[in-house]
Amino acid sequence: MQDYREFIDEVLVDEKTIEKRVAELGSQISLAFAGQELLIVCLLRGGLTFTADLTRHLTIPHSLDCMSLSSYGVGRYASSGNVRVNLDLMTNIEGRNVVLVEDIVDSGRTLAHVLQMLKTREPRNLKVCVLLDKKYRREVPVEVDYVGFDVPDKYVFGYGIDIDEHYRNLRFIASADMKKYKKTP
Amino acid sequence: MQDYKDIIAEILIDEAALQKRVKELGIQISKDYEGKDLLLICILRGGIVFLVDLMRHITVPHQLDFMAVSSYGAGARQSGGSVRLALDLKTDIRSKDVLLVEDIVDSGNTIAYVLEFLQTRQPRSLKVCTLLDKEERRETLVPIHYRGFSIPNKFVFGYGLDLDEYYRNLPFIGVVDLKKYQTQV
Numbered sequence: 580m581q582d583y584r585e586f587i588d589e590v591l592v593d594e595k596t597i598e599k600r601v602a603e604l605g606s607q608i609s610l611a612f613a614g615q616e617l618l619i620v621c622l623l624r625g626g627l628t629f630t631a632d633l634t635r636h637l638t639i640p641h642s643l644d645c646m647s648l649s650s651y652g653v654g655r656y657a658s659s660g661n662v663r664v665n666l667d668l669m670t671n672i673e674g675r676n677v678v679l680v681e682d683i684v685d686s687g688r689t690l691a692h693v694l695q696m697l698k699t700r701e702p703r704n705l706k707v708c709v710l711l712d713k714k715y716r717r718e719v720p721v722e723v724d725y726v727g728f729d730v731p732d733k734y735v736f737g738y739g740i741d742i743d744e745h746y747r748n749l750r751f752i753a754s755a756d757m758k759k760y761k762k763t764p
Numbered sequence: 765m766q767d768y769k770d771i772i773a774e775i776l777i778d779e780a781a782l783q784k785r786v787k788e789l790g791i792q793i794s795k796d797y798e799g800k801d802l803l804l805i806c807i808l809r810g811g812i813v814f815l816v817d818l819m820r821h822i823t824v825p826h827q828l829d830f831m832a833v834s835s836y837g838a839g840a841r842q843s844g845g846s847v848r849l850a851l852d853l854k855t856d857i858r859s860k861d862v863l864l865v866e867d868i869v870d871s872g873n874t875i876a877y878v879l880e881f882l883q884t885r886q887p888r889s890l891k892v893c894t895l896l897d898k899e900e901r902r903e904t905l906v907p908i909h910y911r912g913f914s915i916p917n918k919f920v921f922g923y924g925l926d927l928d929e930y931y932r933n934l935p936f937i938g939v940v941d942l943k944k945y946q947t948q949v
Contacts, residue, residue: 580825616765621812623830631816634933640765642929645808647830647851666808666832666851670929744827744855748819763825 580745583736586759592728594750597738600727601629604708605636608678608725611706617641618675620668622648622693625682628739628747629710629727633680644670648689662692672697676704682740683730684709684723685716694721711735711752728752765930766946768922773941777913782923782936785912786814789893790821793863793910800861801888802826805853807833807878810867813924813932814895814912818865829855833874847877862887863910867924868896872906879906896920896937913937 592600608617616639621630623645634643647666677697684690690707697705708725715732734757736742737749743762777785793802804826806815819828832851862882869875875892882890893910900917919942921927922934928947 624828627812627828628816628819631813635813635935637933640930641933642926643809643812643932645812645830645832666830741828745825747828748822748826750820 580763581761583746583749583753583755586756586761588733588754588756590751590753591730591733591735592738592752597727597750597752598632601632601710602636604725604727605633606638608633608706608708609636609638612639612676615639615676618670618672618677619643620677620679620697621645622679622681623666624747625740626680626710629682630680633708642670644668646693648693650689662689662696664696672700672702675702676706677702678706678708678725681707681709682738683711683713683735684721685713685732686718687721688719690723691719691721710738711740766944768931768934768938771927771941771945773918773939775936776915776918776920776939777923777937779935782912783817786817786895787821789910789912790818790823793818793893794821794823797822797824797826797861797863800824801859803855803857803860803862803887804828805831805862805864805882807831807864807866807875808851810924810926810932811865811895814867815865818893827855829853831878833878847874847881849881857882857885857887859886859888861889862891864890864892866892866894868898868920869894869906869908870898870901872902872904876904876906895923896925 619634619641646668649663649665651661651663706724709723710727711730712726713730713732733754735752735754736746737752739747741747808830833847834850891909894908895912897911897914898917919940920937921931921940922936922938924932926932
């Protein structure tokens with residue numbers, strides 16, 4: 580595997596800033612749902628680190644569930660926006676307060692689709708919390724209730740976000756110079 | 765949901781001790797897997813917090829994947845019955861150095877089954893890292909290569925481990941006072 584220092588473009592969000600912002604989001608969500616209970620839904624796999632840290636800052640009762648999604652088709656055929664559920668929720672969300680936790684939203688297609696799907700199950704409340712928002716890439720309107728950081732339209736990695744399945748464990752979020760990046764064979 | 769302070773009998777492992785031990789495990793794993801092709805596998809959902817923290821202390825290249833298992837029928841996991849794969853790995857583990865990351869091993873039945881199942885796919889190596897080991901409860905022999913803490917046969921919660929889906933976000937491992945704890949309806 581290539582050392583990230585060989586292809587890093589810049590550190591977009593450093594460790595301290597992430598920690599501070601994640602704590603703020605935790606307090607904000609706790610406040611918004613004060614006196615109620617929550618179900619946190621983590622979208623695997625990118626959202627995992629963010630979810631684990633975010634929940635440690637929640638001060639209200641909550642449970643955790645995970646979903647794993649992929650899109651139908653490959654490459655340009657993936658654009659229908661239909662989403663395949665690899666792992667569905669174990670929890671019945673009817674009547675529950677649900678916060679969907681995602682690492683990054685760009686086109687918004689996957690998120691819009693998942694929200695639509697989950698709404699058919701009639702949760703009391705369905706909110707979205709994303710660590711990173713690539714607003715310039717949005718193709719479909721999606722209401723995002725909690726945003727960690729707005730990021731430019733660059734290839735980002737670290738803090739749960741991978742490049743070819745690596746670098747998820749970095750404590751910061753960086754952009755990659757993909758001209759310098761070499762995929763591990 | 766009851767406040768954890770109303771149901772806790774004792775703090776078994778505090779936050780500082782957890783963080784110190786997780787770091788030690790990360791350093792040890794990084795040494796042992798130098799130059800190898802490490803794949804961390806997390807069995808959802810209990811292992812998530814441990815995995816996220818552990819991963820941040822692993823300095824060698826590694827990938828991450830998930831499995832979700834459930835039992836066939838009630839009590840099957842307890843009785844050593846087969847385990848149903850709710851979510852299979854995305855990664856082909858053939859020739860990979862696989863490390864299964866678990867929150868707790870007690871009877872060992874589920875993990876023994878998962879190991880046997882993964883072995884059929886011929887990984888180069890297959891090892892187990894568990895945060896907690898309740899050896900007293902063991903019914904099936906499980907080789908444990910990395911162990912956070914050996915613990916007595918007590919009902920524990922926190923740091924990823926739930927009580928009826930709650931309390932996963934506590935930063936320590938506590939013991940439940942079962943006389944005081946009321947199961948959620």
